[in-house]
Amino acid sequence: MTEQGQFCGTAVLLRRVAFGDERAWRDLVDRNGGVVWGAVRAYSATRADAEDAWQATWLSLAENLHRLRDAEALSGWLVTTARRESLRLARTRRRESPAGVDGVLAEIVDDTGDPERAALRSVLTTRLAQAFSQLSDRCQRLLRVMAVAPEASYEQISTALGMARGSIGPKKQRCLHALRERMSALGSAEDLEVTAV
Known part of the structure; x- marks a missing residue:
């Protein structure tokens, strides 16, 4: 953010943007970029969708x-x-991919070069995607934001998701607990290693 933009109010920046001031536009994006990214990432299944919604x-x-x-x-x-914008894009994607997890799985990269580990990772990733898709929409959005923006403050998360600030920590714990339970129901990594031998 520019030094001049740091001290401008939002109204001043908006007026400057309306008159075509590119520096003011960059300052506006710098000031609000974190909260916009948190919101689009919370409601988007993939990074590409989040970037489009952004x-x-x-x-x-x-x-x-x-x-x-x-x-x-x-x-x-x-x-x-x-x-x-994120929800509109998600509806479009759901029509394209009924399972709704194709894009999530496509983002995961295995660079180990070990085919056995790659197969194990693929199965675990599929189980995680299945367990995650069984969570409530609210849990999915919260966990997505916390995963992609771990440095985000509870205040920013509150603004992005429309949640009460004081409920974020307890909600996160409940969501993670629910995810663990669903993963357990689908089987553990040890189960996979035994069957792979």
Whole structure:
């Protein structure tokens, strides 16, 4: 963020952006990028989908800049738009891939070169995807945000997901517990190693 942008209010930045100031646009993205990324990642199954929703969110801001009435509500507007764009894209993807996990599995890379480990990892990844898909939407969104943005504060997560700040820690614990239970029901890594021998 530029030194000048650090001290500008959101209303000033929005006015400068409306007049075509590229530096102001970069400052606006720098200030709000974390919360937008958290929201799109929470509602997107893959990084590629999140990136598409990210771009669509900023494009929507550029197209609707003149309609914003309250500059201080920009962060909320961006989160809402990011959520909508992500959900719209998710609906489109579900029509393309009924299982809904193809993209998640495609993102996982095995660079060990060991075929046996690669097969084991593939089965474990499939089980994890199955267990994860059985969680509630709210748990999936929370765990996605925490996995892709571990440095995000509870305040940022609260804004991105629309959750009460004080409920994030306990909810995370319940979601992880539920994920562990579902993974156990699908079988353990030891089960796979025994059958592979």
